[in-house]
Amino acid sequence: GGAPGGGAGPEPWSVLGRGVAGQHPDTPLAHPVELVAGAHDTDRGPTLHSVWTYADAVLSEAEVRRLGEGWFRALKALVEHAGRPEASGLTPSDVSLTSLSEDDISRLESEWGSL
Numbered sequence: 001g002g003a004p005g006g007g008a009g010p011e012p013w014s015v016l017g018r019g020v021a022g023q024h025p026d027t028p029l030a031h032p033v034e035l036v037a038g039a040h041d042t043d044r045g046p047t048l049h050s051v052w053t054y055a056d057a058v059l060s061e062a063e064v065r066r067l068g069e070g071w072f073r074a075l076k077a078l079v080e081h082a083g084r085p086e087a088s089g090l091t092p093s094d095v096s097l098t099s100l101s102e103d104d105i106s107r108l109e110s111e112w113g114s115l
Helices: 060-084 102-114
Strands: 002-006 033-044 046-056
Touching: 033 060, 046 102
Parallel strands: none
Antiparallel strands: 002 046, 033 046
């Protein structure tokens, strides 16, 4: 089975029957659940779409639906966190040409404000 869906639009995601993307339904999966996700540009802006493929001998539709709903909740929480002012700031990888540590960066930001 599989489930396409979007986290940004009003349409709920739904579980599809066998043969997602033309794959023969008896083709073995590499993992019990496989997820392919990507952003699609729309008139309303980018929306997230996903295709969930799962081994129905291992997982039920309800289990995959719960997994998908949890995944979308986690993504929404990440987006909300990233939108907060305190979530921004530099990390050592942002200034890789220097030998600043996270503590060094925090001290500089405390003294000089956001860098």
